[in-house]
Amino acid sequence: MTPRREIRFLLNDRPVHLTQLAATDMLLDHLRLDQRLRGTKEGCAEGDCGACTVLVGRLGAQGLEYAPVNACIRALASCDGCHVVTVEHLRGTDGGLHPVQHAMVEHHASQCGFCTPGFVMALYALWMENPHPTEAQIETALQGNLCRCTGYAPIIRAGLAMGDYGTTDPLMEERAQVAAQLNAWQDGARVEVARG
Ligand code: FES
Ligand code: FES
Structure with a gap:
């Protein structure tokens, strides 16, 4: 099978495709510096304080499963095929506070x-x-x-x-749509991306 030359994931409500990244690139830097989503904070930058907590959803045995992760120590490459949810995406059903x-x-x-x-x-x-x-x-x-x-x-x-x-x-109402997108991305391919 031809290697895939990108990683892709859903960030809140939009797809992200990255063709260049290093193995040491962390999700938090990508969110704050590249995506300018600065609601996610950097406190300790070593996994101790939780200021950088985001949700990462992936397809599992029970369907779409979300877990809180420390974005400062989460390798960006490991988000391939996932749904990353940041605080900017939270809202109530009326569009106000969650x-x-x-x-x-x-x-x-x-x-x-x-x-x-x-x-x-x-x-x-x-x-x-x-x-x-x-x-x-x-x-x-x-x-x-x-x-x-x-x-x-x-x-x-x-x-x-x-x-x-x-x-x-x-987000609960969007779950079926999110799961369909993640499922469509499951190609089983080896991923080879250039070093960013
Ligand atoms: S910034 Fe402290 S756990 Fe990530
Ligand atoms: S560190 Fe100030 S409100 Fe929590």
Whole structure:
């Protein structure tokens, strides 16, 4: 089979095709520097603080499955065939705040705000699976996220309340379309791209 000369993935609602990249290129740099999606923050740049949390969706045994990842240590090349979701893509069904964001606002869960996009994305991954989690489930979901300001209690309260602000969002409605695109890209080809 002829090698494929590009990697491709969905970034929020649009396809990205890259023909040049290095094995050491990280997803966070691509998002912030190339795509200018700067809602995803760089804190430690070594996988400890969670400020760079995004969701990565891939087709698995159960269909389309999303997981929170630290974009600062996620190799860009490994996103081939995936759906990368950043905080810019979050919205409610009415186009306003997403239920997770709404809960964060109502519970005063942000102060300086630097950690907030990461917490929102980590809670978003939990909300997708379980919009009404227990405190223990929230603590587990947020164990990779650090905040220097809030003391965590307001963030936990936001997590406990997030399901009260809604249990569906536009991304859930787009799932079939996203899965069809990722499925169409599954060619089994070896990938060879030039070093960027
Ligand atoms: S920037 Fe701290 S985990 Fe990525
Ligand atoms: S709100 Fe300032 S670090 Fe979390």
